[in-house]
Amino acid sequence: MSSVSGPDASENERKGQKRKHSETFFPVGEGDDTDLALREIQMHISVLRTTYSLRAKDRDAARQAAHALADFAKKGGNIDMIVQTGAVDALVPHLAAPPLLHPDERIAYEHEVEKDAAFALGLLAIKPEHQRMIADAGALPALISILQRPATYGDRVVYGAIRRAADAITNMAHENANIKSRVRSEGAIPPLVALLECPDVKVQRAAAGSLRTLAFKNEQNKVQIVECQALPTLVFMLRSEDVGIHYEAVGVLGNLVHSSPTIKKRVLEEGALQPVISLLSSRCPESQREAALLLGQFSTAEPDCKVRIVQRGAVRPLIKMLEAPDLQLKEMAAFALGRLAQNKDNEAGIVHDGGLRPLLELLDSKSGAVQHNAAFALYGLADNEDNLAEIVREGGVEKLRDAELILQASKDCVQKTLKRLEEKISGRVLRHLLYLLRSTDKETQRRVAIALAHLSGEDDQRLIFCDGGGLEVLLDMMGSTMTPKLQQEGALAVYTLAKKAAALSPVENAPPPPTPQVYLGEQYVNCRTLSDVSFVVDGQRFYAHRIALLASSDAFRAMFDGGYREKQAEDIEIPNISWRVFEAMMRHIYTGTVDVTPDIAQDLLRAADQYLLEGLKRQCEYAIAKDLAVDCVSDVYELAEAYHASTLRHQCVIFTLEHHEQTSALPIYTSMIQRMVPEIREYIHRVLRPKQAPPPPM
Structure with missing residues (x-):
């Protein structure tokens, strides 16, 4: 049985969580606007470098500077400028508050400076070339420390800082295998897993988004996420009414199970199957998409999982x-x-x-x-x-x-x-299709006939198309004036059928004509020696020999043996034929062969038909068939009809079918096809004739 590779799930997966805050990018201005933006960025960086202290005034200034850099970073064209001006080294220290001089001392704008610094660094990390610089500047330990900050329920400021820190880790690790591993080694995964149960919905989403990125194509990260007992919480999150939560949760699970049969099995054991199926009907297209991907991955978990997925709706x-x-x-x-x-x-x-x-x-x-x-x-x-x-x-x-x-x-x-x-296409299937072929619905008949023309085996073709009426359906399509497409489909199907039934072209496949027993040879062509009859053609005399003519053609035999006046004549007038054509015809009679050039082929065919020279006629048909073209096939078909050239007629039919796209554009196509239909029917019935049984062994 044929096999075929399925789609590569790694190409279908979303490659980790999309990086946050990728709003529409506004290009940096030119000239004075660029200089003004640069001066402002430099000013904010200078403030950050000089305000790392616990003084309320400095903390407020640092908060405003970090927030301003984040606003600049939202305009994507500014990111390189911000980084090149030294923002990373200026921002990283502000991820942590300065140390307290006294234990009871209060920190002004507590968590707010850290939140804005994390926000700005996360935006700078959107560009992959800056991710390592930020990590090397020491951002990861500070961001992880923010993740671990205790917060009471409703502490929105702390939650905001934690969320921005998780987003920054997400962006730093996006499509960066090295940083994904560094994040794990720095200890970020346990607090991120713990944050899945944070009371704040936005923090849950940010933590899940970060885990989603860390799990993508990193086996060690996957293992640690599972070991930290993330699976039960993630499965519960699938049932959340919050669209963002179940979207991120299904994305994490999708990245965890990819290429990991063990994790896939554990996720199913945690009861993920039904909630994932339920997400197919979510109002969130992203969750639907991720759920469908995850179900595709689940289907390879164990032999009966495909059935269970279907049974569950x-x-x-x-x-x-x-x-x-x-x-x-x-x-x-x-x-x-x-x-x-x-x-x-x-x-x-x-x-x-x-x-x-x-x-x-x-x-x-x-x-x-x-x-x-x-x-x-x-x-x-x-x-x-x-x-x-x-x-x-x-x-x-x-x-x-x-x-x-x-x-x-x-x-x-x-x-x-x-x-x-x-x-x-055999047995029960074939019988069903033959039943449909008798349908009263014309469209069904057409589709069945087309399909069988392309797919049926040689042994079944006569049953289908001659006995079962399939050929008449196709011929009806070809002669239809409803649409050109219908005509073309019918023509292609008939051509396919004819091509499969007859390995050679009609001219090549035709039975050889009977050959005369006497060829006098080249030296006797138009030769006086032993000549006993002459022909006058275009005013010139052609010397011939009755024995050669009698052996070659019933027409000459009747001329010399019958009651025609030419019987006793020594000079016979030949009208309506050129010397060159007559000389070629006589050369064939004397030698059995002749060079049939395109310029005389059609006139020579007429002469061969008139004088009943089947061998010459076949050579003419073959020569004309070699030069068939779309713009002349109709004329050649008429010629073949007029001079009883059946193999050439069949070749015109096959040519018309084979080049149906081009011939269907001819103004005379419909009338030409309708004229050819009887010929097509006769030809197909002939090539689909029952195969003769081999003779019994002696």
Whole structure:
């Protein structure tokens, strides 16, 4: 059985939590505006460097300076300028308050300076090139210390500082494997896990977002997060009414289970399956997307997990997501369905619940990932014989064949799907399709006939198309004046059928004509020696020999043996034929061969037909067929009809079908096809004739 690789989940995963505060970036001004911004940034950095003290005035000034730098950093074009001016070294000390001189001394603007400094550093860390600089400046221990600060319920200032610290760690570690490991070694994971149970919802979201980033593609971080007992809390968070919380929680779990069968099993044991399925119906598209991704990952946990996911109600919301306007929702839903469709019962259930049509429609997506996930899901659905008739009835074969796919992997997947369908067109499936071929619904008839033309085996073609009426359905499509597309689909199907049935072209496949027993040879062409008859052509005499003519053609035999006046004549007038054509015809009679050039091929065909020279006629047909073109095929077909050149007629038919896209643009296409229909029918019936049984052994 064919196999095909599914979509790579690592490419489908969100690569960690999106970095915070990535508001619309405003470019830095030019000229005076740039100089003014630089002077202001330098002033704020100078304030930070000179105000690291417990004095209330200094603390207030530091708070305002850090907040101002954060405002500048929101305008993304300013970030490099802020960093290059020395902001990192100026901000990091303010992540911690200066030491108290007396234990009872109160710190002015307690936690506020640290919050603004963390906020500013987090924004600077949005650019990957600044992440290591911030870490090397000592920011990580200070940020982790903020995470560990005790806070009573309702202490919004402390919660704000903790949240900004978690966000800063998220941005510093984003797509930076080295810093992810440094964060772990500095001890940030335990306090982040503890903060999942913080009373403040924003802190919970920030902590989960940070864990989400730290868990992405870092196995040691994953292990420590699980060892810190994060899973039970994360599973409970999936049921939160707060959209942000369940969105972050499902994202953390998705990154934890990826490429980790052990963690995947533990997450399921904690009861995550049902709340994740429930998130498919969330009002938050991001949570829906992450839930679909996670279900796709769960489906590989153990053999029966796919069945449990379907039994618990995942299929219908996933199918509904396929029709959502959000492209990423479509992508993840198709990903999940593709994983679930690796089980026979699930395959039938997905089709029964209406998943086939939207998956086929996704092949038209402009997204390569969406196309590939849909193609992989369809590959799974095609494995179940119960789905075959529905795939055909839905026009799936045409969709798969015509899809303009972006990725080579998708093209390979679709080809394997078509091959899988082809392998199943037999027995019960074939009988079902033949039953549908007799449907009163014309569209169903057409789709079945098209599918069978492309997929049926050689041994079944006569049963389907001659005995079962499939050919008449295709011919009706070709002669239809409803739409050009209908004509083209019918023509392509008939051409495919003819091509599979006859390995050679009609001219090459035609039986050889009878050959005369006497060839006098080249030296006797137009030779007086032993000549007993002459022909007058274009005023010139051509010397010939009756024995050669009698052996070659019934027309000459009748001329010399019958009651024609030419019987006794020594000079016979040949009208309506040029010397060059006559000389070529006689050369063939004397030698059995002749060079049929394009400029005389059609006139030579007429002469060969007139004088019943089947061998020459075949050579002419072959020569004309080699030069067939879209703009002349109709004229050549008329020529072949007029001079009984059946193999050339068949070749014109096959050429017209093969080049249906070009020939269908001809103004005379419809009338030409309608004229060819009897010829097509005759040709197809001939090539689909029953195979002769081999002779019994002697």
